[in-house]
Amino acid sequence: MPFEDILVAVEEPLGFITLNRPSVLNALRTQLLDELSTALRDMERDARVRVVVITGAGEKAFAAGADISELNALASAGSGAEKARRGQGITRQIERLGKPVVMAINGFALGGGCELAMAGDIRVASENAKFGQPEVNLGLIPGYGGSQRLTRLAGKGVATHLCLTGEIIDAPEALRIGLVTRVVPAGELMNEAKRIATLVASKAPLAIAACKRVINNGAHLSIDDALELEALEFGTLVDTEDIKEGTRAFLEKRKPAWKGR
Numbered sequence: 001m002p003f004e005d006i007l008v009a010v011e012e013p014l015g016f017i018t019l020n021r022p023s024v025l026n027a028l029r030t031q032l033l034d035e036l037s038t039a040l041r042d043m044e045r046d047a048r049v050r051v052v053v054i055t056g057a058g059e060k061a062f063a064a065g066a067d068i069s070e071l072n073a074l075a076s077a078g079s080g081a082e083k084a085r086r087g088q089g090i091t092r093q094i095e096r097l098g099k100p101v102v103m104a105i106n107g108f109a110l111g112g113g114c115e116l117a118m119a120g121d122i123r124v125a126s127e128n129a130k131f132g133q134p135e136v137n138l139g140l141i142p143g144y145g146g147s148q149r150l151t152r153l154a155g156k157g158v159a160t161h162l163c164l165t166g167e168i169i170d171a172p173e174a175l176r177i178g179l180v181t182r183v184v185p186a187g188e189l190m191n192e193a194k195r196i197a198t199l200v201a202s203k204a205p206l207a208i209a210a211c212k213r214v215i216n217n218g219a220h221l222s223i224d225d226a227l228e229l230e231a232l233e234f235g236t237l238v239d240t241e242d243i244k245e246g247t248r249a250f251l252e253k254r255k256p257a258w259k260g261r
Contacts, residue, residue: 095119114131114133117131118146125174132168218230
């Protein structure tokens with residue numbers, strides 16, 4: 001289907017989604033979120049795509065937040081809660097996607113944009129990236145999962161500080177607190193994102209999907225329950241063609257030819 005708010009491309013084995021509203025700093029209006037959800041479903045079904053890369057159009061923003069005009073039009077507690085659930089649904093879709101998602105973050109990633117970025121599996125930022133949850137400046141709180149993912153990524157103290165003050169931090173600080181995993185010069189952002197995504201795509205696809213599941217699902221469990229989850233996923237992989245291929249390739253000193261089964 002044709003998209004208006006995003007750009008979609010496949011360069012096997014990578015799929016690319018670009019938030020494409022640069023004139024409004026890629027603000028996350030409802031239409032954009034709907035298109036993003038559709039594109040993610042398409043890429044999950046596309047056998048050519050092993051890793052998805054999401055970025056923002058232009059040099060100023062990954063996504064500067066939700067569309068403020070839509071927030072201003074909310075008329076009731078019920079409509080507000082539904083708005084939050086819609087955004088949360090997108091971030092959960094990214095987390096639950098059976099393929100890894102690399103976020104290439106350029107410029108502002110504020111509010112909903114920061115929340116969207118945090119849902120990715122790997123976050124690479126350009127040196128000019130800025131992060132924050134400034135919803136308190138609008139009389140709101142983060143609604144797309146920001147209060148919860150920021151706590152899990154950076155700890156309760158950092159999450160409380162950023163959500164209560166609305167302060168914006170730069171890329172080096174985001175790296176220091178664990179919000180992103182790498183910071184590179186702006187001109188190298190997409191090359192580095194592609195490099196990492198290609199490296200991930202070269203690994204056993206069933207094992208990659210299992211890694212994503214145990215990390216995301218185990219993070220909220222007790223250590224004993226999380227370890228049992230890990231053991232079950234490990235055991236499931238032992239009963240696949242890929243482990244036989246991977247171990248044979250290692251012993252034969254060659255690159256494995258993954259089948260994804």
